[in-house]
Amino acid sequence: MRKPIYDERYARPGLYWGSRPTGLARDVVRLTRSLPRAPRTLVDLGSGEGRDSIYFARRGYRVLGVDISSVGVRKAERRASQLGVDVRFLVRDIRTYRLGPRVDVVFCSGALNNLPRRIRARRFEHFKAKTSPGGINAMNADVPKPYIPTQRTNPFATPFRSGELLGYYGDWQILDSGQVEFVSHSGGVPHRKAMDVVIARKPDPGS
Numbered sequence: 001m002r003k004p005i006y007d008e009r010y011a012r013p014g015l016y017w018g019s020r021p022t023g024l025a026r027d028v029v030r031l032t033r034s035l036p037r038a039p040r041t042l043v044d045l046g047s048g049e050g051r052d053s054i055y056f057a058r059r060g061y062r063v064l065g066v067d068i069s070s071v072g073v074r075k076a077e078r079r080a081s082q083l084g085v086d087v088r089f090l091v092r093d094i095r096t097y098r099l100g101p102r103v104d105v106v107f108c109s110g111a112l113n114n115l116p117r118r119i120r121a122r123r124f125e126h127f128k129a130k131t132s133p134g135g136i137n138a139m140n141a142d143v144p145k146p147y148i149p150t151q152r153t154n155p156f157a158t159p160f161r162s163g164e165l166l167g168y169y170g171d172w173q174i175l176d177s178g179q180v181e182f183v184s185h186s187g188g189v190p191h192r193k194a195m196d197v198v199i200a201r202k203p204d205p206g207s
């Protein structure tokens with residue numbers, strides 16, 4: 001099996017992605033404050049060096065971070081322990097990983113493009129099925145734009161089609177969706193990127 005490309009990046013000193021949580025993680029915390037039942041458990045798919053997992057754990061979530069890079073997972077574990085934050089991390093592949101019993105939030109920032117197109121619909125069905133009623137899926141995915149030159153910093157990633165991500169949540173309540181553009185430093189070369197973002201809530205027949 002090929003070595004995860006992020007192993008080498010995460011083996012460098014310092015934090016490849018920095019310590020500041022993603023905008024998506026901050027949006028989840030903000031939006032879930034007003035929900036009738038506060039979410040308690042969260043899975044962070046493609047947790048990297050753990051910046052978002054640690055952020056959620058500090059806000060009271062019981063967090064499981066999963067990532068294919070064992071170097072990233074070990075680094076995340078070390079960092080959480082240094083900060084005195086309780087988070088569990090596992091080395092797993094999100095193309096095949098089966099979530100355990102119901103989880104309140106399935107979160108994925110920056111990793112969905114590693115799902116090949118042919119398995120995406122089935123993977124989303126699984127993530128949705130394992131979400132508690134009234135729970136949340138918060139996701140983002142790279143989408144190509146004709147006015148942004150392509151920069152392939154991860155040769156194994158496949159872009160989403162514009163609107164594809166939202167399409168997986170047609171039967172859920174959309175709390176937030178849209179597109180963000182930003183400058184990424186992934187791969188060491190600053191480049192513009194566009195991402196589709198969705199925060200969706202599973203219907204809760206009991207509420």
Ligand SMILES: C[S@@+](CC[C@H](N)C(=O)[O-])C[C@H]1O[C@@H](n2cnc3c(N)ncnc32)[C@H](O)[C@@H]1O
Pocket residue numbers: 004006017022045046047048049050051052066067068069072092093094095108109110111114
């Ligand atoms: C762009 S980084 C984002 C990391 C983290 N979410 C963050 O924002 O700091 C993408 C992450 O997805 C992980 N990844 C890539 N393919 C994966 C797979 N098949 N299963 C699990 N994790 C994967 C990489 O190792 C990397 O840590």
